[in-house]
Amino acid sequence: MRKVVIFAAVALLAVCLAPAMAWSAPKEIKIGVIYPLSGGAAAAGRELRAGAELAADIANGLIPGVNMTMAKNAGIKSLGGAKIKLIFKDHQGNPQLGADLAKKLILDDKVVGILGCYHSSVTKTVSAVAERYGIPMINGSSTSPDLTKRGFKWFWRTTPHDKWFTKDLFEFLSGLSKGKVRGVKAVPKDQISRLAAACEKTEWGSHVAIEIASFAKEYGFTLAANILYASKSPDLSSEVQSLIAAKPAAMLFASYTSDAILMIKTLKSMKAKPKIIWGQDAGFDKPEFVALGDDVVGILTRSVFLPSVTKMKPLAGQVNALFIKKMGHDLDGASARAFTGLQTWVHVLEKAGSTDPKAIQKACNTITIPGKELVVPWVGIKFSTKGDEIGQNVLGGGLIGQYQKKGGKVVLEVVYPFDIATADMIFPLKGY
Amino acid sequence: MEAIRNAFDFTDLPRGEMIIAALALLFLLLFPVLPHSSFAMATMIQFLMFSLYGMGWNLIGGYGGQVDLGKAQYVGIGAYTTALLMIRLDVPFWYSLPVGLALAVIWSFIIGYPLFRLKGHYFAIATIATSLVLKDIFEVWNFVGGARGLEIPLKGNLPNWLYLQFKQDYYYFYVLLAMFLVGLIYVNGFRHSRLGFQLRAIKDNENVARSLGIDAHWCKIKAYATATAFVAAVGSFHACYNFNIEPEDVMSLDLSVLIALMAMLGGAGSMWGPIIGAAILVPMKSYLGDWLGGKAGMAGMDLLLYGAIIMFIAAVQPRGVYGIVEALRARRRR
Numbered sequence: 001m002r003k004v005v006i007f008a009a010v011a012l013l014a015v016c017l018a019p020a021m022a023w024s025a026p027k028e029i030k031i032g033v034i035y036p037l038s039g040g041a042a043a044a045g046r047e048l049r050a051g052a053e054l055a056a057d058i059a060n061g062l063i064p065g066v067n068m069t070m071a072k073n074a075g076i077k078s079l080g081g082a083k084i085k086l087i088f089k090d091h092q093g094n095p096q097l098g099a100d101l102a103k104k105l106i107l108d109d110k111v112v113g114i115l116g117c118y119h120s121s122v123t124k125t126v127s128a129v130a131e132r133y134g135i136p137m138i139n140g141s142s143t144s145p146d147l148t149k150r151g152f153k154w155f156w157r158t159t160p161h162d163k164w165f166t167k168d169l170f171e172f173l174s175g176l177s178k179g180k181v182r183g184v185k186a187v188p189k190d191q192i193s194r195l196a197a198a199c200e201k202t203e204w205g206s207h208v209a210i211e212i213a214s215f216a217k218e219y220g221f222t223l224a225a226n227i228l229y230a231s232k233s234p235d236l237s238s239e240v241q242s243l244i245a246a247k248p249a250a251m252l253f254a255s256y257t258s259d260a261i262l263m264i265k266t267l268k269s270m271k272a273k274p275k276i277i278w279g280q281d282a283g284f285d286k287p288e289f290v291a292l293g294d295d296v297v298g299i300l301t302r303s304v305f306l307p308s309v310t311k312m313k314p315l316a317g318q319v320n321a322l323f324i325k326k327m328g329h330d331l332d333g334a335s336a337r338a339f340t341g342l343q344t345w346v347h348v349l350e351k352a353g354s355t356d357p358k359a360i361q362k363a364c365n366t367i368t369i370p371g372k373e374l375v376v377p378w379v380g381i382k383f384s385t386k387g388d389e390i391g392q393n394v395l396g397g398g399l400i401g402q403y404q405k406k407g408g409k410v411v412l413e414v415v416y417p418f419d420i421a422t423a424d425m426i427f428p429l430k431g432y
Numbered sequence: 433m434e435a436i437r438n439a440f441d442f443t444d445l446p447r448g449e450m451i452i453a454a455l456a457l458l459f460l461l462l463f464p465v466l467p468h469s470s471f472a473m474a475t476m477i478q479f480l481m482f483s484l485y486g487m488g489w490n491l492i493g494g495y496g497g498q499v500d501l502g503k504a505q506y507v508g509i510g511a512y513t514t515a516l517l518m519i520r521l522d523v524p525f526w527y528s529l530p531v532g533l534a535l536a537v538i539w540s541f542i543i544g545y546p547l548f549r550l551k552g553h554y555f556a557i558a559t560i561a562t563s564l565v566l567k568d569i570f571e572v573w574n575f576v577g578g579a580r581g582l583e584i585p586l587k588g589n590l591p592n593w594l595y596l597q598f599k600q601d602y603y604y605f606y607v608l609l610a611m612f613l614v615g616l617i618y619v620n621g622f623r624h625s626r627l628g629f630q631l632r633a634i635k636d637n638e639n640v641a642r643s644l645g646i647d648a649h650w651c652k653i654k655a656y657a658t659a660t661a662f663v664a665a666v667g668s669f670h671a672c673y674n675f676n677i678e679p680e681d682v683m684s685l686d687l688s689v690l691i692a693l694m695a696m697l698g699g700a701g702s703m704w705g706p707i708i709g710a711a712i713l714v715p716m717k718s719y720l721g722d723w724l725g726g727k728a729g730m731a732g733m734d735l736l737l738y739g740a741i742i743m744f745i746a747a748v749q750p751r752g753v754y755g756i757v758e759a760l761r762a763r764r765r766r
Contacts, residue, residue: 037725090721100718103471
């Protein structure tokens, strides 16, 4: 009888305390994350997901000892220690599916905001849905310049866009002709002035093609071929033939993962001999691409994060080590930007102190995150609120890296900006 | 007059089918007021869109037996006409819809005339080629936005019936449901029409049909143009629903194949086939993706399962799901 009474008392106590405990327990803040987790860009999706998850784990206090503000709060301090919960969705590179998933996240899952979507074409439709419903969306990794030219009130982008990156490329090429590149004597401009570009033909790639054409003209380079191709194409031999026929000194690419790999394999099979190969990040910055081994040595890629950045930023080294523990390889441009995107969400929520969309909107428009908090080598994050690029981070910056072989391993070394170059550039490319 | 009477004459259909159809219609009419998630609503809209695509495909592919794998080009023409007229000339949806239909039908005559000189696989390959060529042209044509496509801006306050711009999806659902019912009634009339019978005769044996005085070439062109009108109308709707179109989205080979697949899997050549196909494949694709697509370590599993189920149905009954229904019915009669 006594046991029954004790049991009943404990049960009663538990019943009475349960609601109070539930009430005092930190709330969850749901962020919808839409990435390409399957399809041609699945490799990128895996990196993006891991980057966002790592940032959430750090923000939620699951990984102690990281030297950044969000790691010290164990949740969103201004919201009573509420934890970040990520709800992942796979858009498969399909803009219509992305829009449907955005509606689901907003209306069914009641997310506070959205992070995504990598493909600029999907970001375009998803941000249009977010705009219609007045839900904040932070974009960390879509680089089509048009995205921040639409005057949207609920869309913010942390990454620099392709106009900046393409300008970096032409600054680099000009620097090459002026002897500014570490380890390379000035190359006469006429030896590198003939260019050929092949870009995948969705929103992102077609924009890169436009930017390349525009900057080539501005910087006095000759664009002998400017090809658009389908990233899902199973054969790129006719595109590569056209590139080779243009006899360029430099071949420029905007490719997703599977097509970037196919492009290099096809260049090799056709024994292409350009002096420079440059890729606009994306596929050129993925572990699967690096797995091509010696075939990628000497290739340039723009990025916002290279492992050699860790030599300059101890914080980047700390986070990179955690990422290696999680994934078995270094952070790359995609994962570092996904990390930064989610980190921006955490800072914004902290500043807003509320999950009300209007408060978040205000926080986004006024926030400044210093560069010392970030893993990417940017001055910081501050979104433009006027002019023709509303919602664009104005403190970002890009890098150009080159694959080099060090100790039997293929690594990316910084070659641009010139003042932070970490190795001598290999020039010219030995060709295939 | 007889054509209208035929269109509303469902008396030749089995009673069981009519009861199921009536219940399904009641469900569709009431769906927006029943408890549902927004994802379910988006899936229902996709279902109605693919039903209409499939109904169009079925006219030429099912009743006519001409496997058309290039329907996406007409989706694109409808979508781009509406978007361009809306963006550049501020033309409301209801005016741009018939313009899109007319352009698509004209294009179908231009394409159809030489294409129907071909037969069987050659015809199927030619439809793929024409669709891909048109897509390639659109991808490099700056006037239509090139590969980046077009984005339709919001026109004033929502809901906007003139420009078909709504915040809540149930408006789109009812507009599409109305189009679906018109389409269904048209297909029913088509079944009983002279052209419908001629097409079925051509499908069974083209030489015999010709010997009976049927102009097979002209019949196919007419059916192809009618099928085109269906998909172009949905294309126009798609532009307004999605606010954004690009060639990869509305003119891709994937879309053409999906349209044909749904109709074939449901049962080509039957009135309900494309609807059954869409009712199975659209929710399956959406919910498998939602269930498995975002789960860690399960990337791509939804697509594997989706493919496996399609292969299973095709292996059990090559005539599609409606073929299974007919086989069961025949067995019961015996």
